[in-house]
Amino acid sequence: MAGIAIIGGTGLTSLTDLEITGREIMQSPYGEPSGPLTRGKLMGKEVLFLPRHGYGHTIPPHKVNYRANIAVLKEAGAEKIIAVNAVGGIAADMQPGKLVIPDQIIDYTYSRLHTYFEDGLDDVVHIDFTHPYCESLREQIITVANNKGIEVLTRATYAATQGPRLETTAEIDRLDRDGCHLVGMTGMPEAALARELELCYASISVVANMAAGRGAGEITMEEIEANLVSGMKQVRNLLEQVIPVL
Ligand code: HPA
Numbered sequence: 312m313a314g315i316a317i318i319g320g321t322g323l324t325s326l327t328d329l330e331i332t333g334r335e336i337m338q339s340p341y342g343e344p345s346g347p348l349t350r351g352k353l354m355g356k357e358v359l360f361l362p363r364h365g366y367g368h369t370i371p372p373h374k375v376n377y378r379a380n381i382a383v384l385k386e387a388g389a390e391k392i393i394a395v396n397a398v399g400g401i402a403a404d405m406q407p408g409k410l411v412i413p414d415q416i417i418d419y420t421y422s423r424l425h426t427y428f429e430d431g432l433d434d435v436v437h438i439d440f441t442h443p444y445c446e447s448l449r450e451q452i453i454t455v456a457n458n459k460g461i462e463v464l465t466r467a468t469y470a471a472t473q474g475p476r477l478e479t480t481a482e483i484d485r486l487d488r489d490g491c492h493l494v495g496m497t498g499m500p501e502a503a504l505a506r507e508l509e510l511c512y513a514s515i516s517v518v519a520n521m522a523a524g525r526g527a528g529e530i531t532m533e534e535i536e537a538n539l540v541s542g543m544k545q546v547r548n549l550l551e552q553v554i555p556v557l
Pocket of ligand 1: 398521
């Protein structure tokens with residue numbers, strides 16, 4: 312049983328070095344996940360892989376069935392999840408191409424199905440979310456990155472926005488005043504759902520662009536895609552080093 316799962320984000324719809332051992336179509340009480348689960352071996356270790364936006368990258372961030380994705384990963388035996396997220400950089404050191412292991416989140420999303428604890432409860436449930444990411448997994452990723460000379464930024468607050476449009480300059484200024492360093496559209500409710508199911512969850516965030524008003528001129532999809540090509544190469548490298556030690 313594979314205890315490790317990777318959720319791929321924009322720019323990571325497949326893992327090139329994954330030795331695929333199976334594909335599984337799974338259903339959940341919450342509907343369909345983003346696609347069949349891929350089972351495979353990365354550096355000899357069993358992993359599960361699920362691309363958040365589907366294998367064809369067709370599901371936008373606000374349409375992802377986050378509840379189904381996390382539920383099927385749990386059902387398939389995942390205990391630890393490494394989520395890969397493309398983000399915009401708000402803070403000056405969050406430059407395109409950088410890898411970041413965030414430690415905090417502010418949730419600005421709305422109208423997303425964001426909890427498992429709604430109906431048929433014996434009692435109301437409030438999960439602790441003081442530290443939204445699994446500290447031990449964050450530390451393992453950071454330690455491996457440091458040992459292997461892969462540069463990662465180790466503290467950042469992730470602003471989860473609704474999308475699919477990018478933000479206005481004023482919105483980014485507000486996120487900056489709120490203390491956010493990064494902005495992305497997929498960090499929530501994914502992290503909270505993982506916590507609700509008691510899964511250890513951490514993110515490798517890849518800076519695709521400077522956020523609105525933080526770079527020169529408009530943000531283009533070409534710029535985002537180009538930075539993600541190089542950023543995801545580093546992510547694959549980091550995953551290959553991290554997975555064997557988990
Ligand atoms: N904003 C929100 N989400 C993103 C961005 C951004 O600038 N870049 C990549 N994902």
